[in-house]
Amino acid sequence: MADCNADIYFDDKLVYSCKYTQPKDAININNIEIPFPENAKSCTIKMVYRYTNPDNVGIFPPLLKIVSDYTKNRFLTASANFYCIPSSISALIFIMICGLFLLGIAMERIDYSLILLAISTGAMTVYNMSMNGGYYFLPDSINNLFTNSTIKYIIPISVIIYIILNRKKKLFKYYINICFLLLACIPVFYIISLIGNGNLASSINYMFSSALFFGTYLAMFHWLTLFIVISCAIAALVYHIFSFAGVEAEANFLKTQNEITRKSYDTVLKSFRQTSGLRHRWKSDIIALQLMYNQNKIEEMGKYLERLGGTVNNMPKIEFSANYTINSIIQYAAAEADSMGIKLNADVLADEKLNISDEDLCTLLVNMLDNAIEACKDTENTREKSIDIRIKQSKNFLSVKCSNTCHMDIKKSNNDLKTTKKDKLNHGFGLKQMERVARKYNSLLDINMSDGTFTVQTSLCNIKPENNK
Numbered sequence: 001m002a003d004c005n006a007d008i009y010f011d012d013k014l015v016y017s018c019k020y021t022q023p024k025d026a027i028n029i030n031n032i033e034i035p036f037p038e039n040a041k042s043c044t045i046k047m048v049y050r051y052t053n054p055d056n057v058g059i060f061p062p063l064l065k066i067v068s069d070y071t072k073n074r075f076l077t078a079s080a081n082f083y084c085i086p087s088s089i090s091a092l093i094f095i096m097i098c099g100l101f102l103l104g105i106a107m108e109r110i111d112y113s114l115i116l117l118a119i120s121t122g123a124m125t126v127y128n129m130s131m132n133g134g135y136y137f138l139p140d141s142i143n144n145l146f147t148n149s150t151i152k153y154i155i156p157i158s159v160i161i162y163i164i165l166n167r168k169k170k171l172f173k174y175y176i177n178i179c180f181l182l183l184a185c186i187p188v189f190y191i192i193s194l195i196g197n198g199n200l201a202s203s204i205n206y207m208f209s210s211a212l213f214f215g216t217y218l219a220m221f222h223w224l225t226l227f228i229v230i231s232c233a234i235a236a237l238v239y240h241i242f243s244f245a246g247v248e249a250e251a252n253f254l255k256t257q258n259e260i261t262r263k264s265y266d267t268v269l270k271s272f273r274q275t276s277g278l279r280h281r282w283k284s285d286i287i288a289l290q291l292m293y294n295q296n297k298i299e300e301m302g303k304y305l306e307r308l309g310g311t312v313n314n315m316p317k318i319e320f321s322a323n324y325t326i327n328s329i330i331q332y333a334a335a336e337a338d339s340m341g342i343k344l345n346a347d348v349l350a351d352e353k354l355n356i357s358d359e360d361l362c363t364l365l366v367n368m369l370d371n372a373i374e375a376c377k378d379t380e381n382t383r384e385k386s387i388d389i390r391i392k393q394s395k396n397f398l399s400v401k402c403s404n405t406c407h408m409d410i411k412k413s414n415n416d417l418k419t420t421k422k423d424k425l426n427h428g429f430g431l432k433q434m435e436r437v438a439r440k441y442n443s444l445l446d447i448n449m450s451d452g453t454f455t456v457q458t459s460l461c462n463i464k465p466e467n468n469k
Contacts, residue, residue, distance in 0.1 A: 003053035009046040010037060019052075086226050087128040093233040094121040100240050107244060113165045117236060120158035120229055127151050156225050159232055175235035182231060321348040325358045326365065326391060333369035333387075342376045343386040350393045355462050356441065364400065364437045367430035368456055372404035375454055379405050383452070393462065401457035406449065434458070 008016040016034055036043060045064065101114045130138065130146035138146070145151075166172055193200035207223075292301040320330040330346050337344040354361070369389065376385040387404045431445070434456070438445045441460035448455045 003051065005050045005052060006032075007048040008032070008034060009044075009048070010040075011044050012046070087125055090121045090124040090128065090226070090229065093230065094118060094125055096237060097121060097233060100236060103244065104240070109243065111240070113162050114236065116158045116162040116165070117229075117232055120155045120162070121233065123151050123155050123158070124226065124229060127155070155229070159225070159228050162232060169239070171235055171239040174238050175231055178234050178238070179231045182227070320346045321350050321391070322352040323348075323350045323354060324352070325361050326350055329362065329365045329369065330389065332366075333373065333389075336369075336373055337376070337387060340373065340377055341385065342373060343384070345386065345388045346391075347389070348391040350391055350398065354393075354398060356398060356460055360437045360440065363433050364458075364460075367434050368400070368402045371430050371456075372402055372454070375404050375406040378407060379452075396461060396463050397459045398462045399457070399459045401455065403453055403455045405452055406454040407452075431456075 003021050005019050006017070007014060016032060018032070047064065097114055097118045101111065101118065104110045104114070126146045130143050163172070163175065166175075190201055190204055192198070193202075288304065292298075292304065319327065320334075321327045326348060330344075330348065334344050334346070369387070372387045372389075376387060379385055383405055385405050387402065390399075390401045392399045431447070435445045438458045438460065441462075443458045443460055446455075446457050
């Protein structure tokens, strides 16, 4: 349109009037949308168009186009499909990627390659929005920047670099699987849309018919790029969720190890203190025994020796195994059991180094002994509370057996033992964790309860790590 005044009449009634000045270097065509009078069956439309600048006269006069509501709605839907929906999806993905990056910073596991994915999704968002109608709400300089062809090619380049940088990570495997999953979903959505005469089926049909007729489809690059970006974003989300979960599990494992180490240290320190006290008393005990012997007080001497023997027996045992992990865990359990009046007997025969990871040993033995202590603690006080742990290494196997006193009425459901702890959300997973370790080392977890005694045992395959599952 050129510089002009425009008036529009319906049946000689003025319904619209405007004064328009053409912006410099403008190439867009303005549209005026006016609804027909309500309940009108026919109407005479007259447009009066007066040029105000003879030096800027348009080549063509305004064109009248009558569009039905149905056609208008289809056009708006098509516009939403092509611009708004991809822009919304890419904007959500951009926010998600930024969130993952910030979470990585908080957990000190920064993935700088996410910046490339954020650039591609951010560029896709502003490019789609600007191409659709950025000239309505953005300054010309910014709109021209966002619709520059360079932005269009930054998107796939950033994604390709992101994929190349992560090709050796498990993330790439997630990406391939998600691509196949999404490709498998497209025919399903297409059939559902086709049955319901939906817009998705119409768009896909138009895409393929255009490609067959013209040999290409201009929007194919647009949709293919969006598909790749979405696949990468979902793969990144899944990968980092598992990664952060692994960090949390590792932190919990280290926390458990630290607790075990602290308890073991306390047990050793207690023993050393008692031993130190005995050394200070040793001289006086020797002198007392010497006097009793010289005075021929044999009976009193025997009682004195018996008392000394009881003192030694009450000292906590600090050496259960040459294996540091096993020894620390049993020390930890022994200290816990002793504080609750529970008798713990341990018989361990294992090498200093095993082909079973410390993490798996910790998971198995800590859960086994914790459950045993918990069961003993809840047992009636009229019964003797005891725990027997037997660990024996034989050829390529490490046999572990733990027996403890327990309630006579431990709850069962579908042959699976149920936790008796009140906090069922955070408890009751011990047996499942032990079963996982047993399966990893080609074994099963045997559970038996008889006459108030609960027994858990397994035999782990103690072979080289590369042969373990």
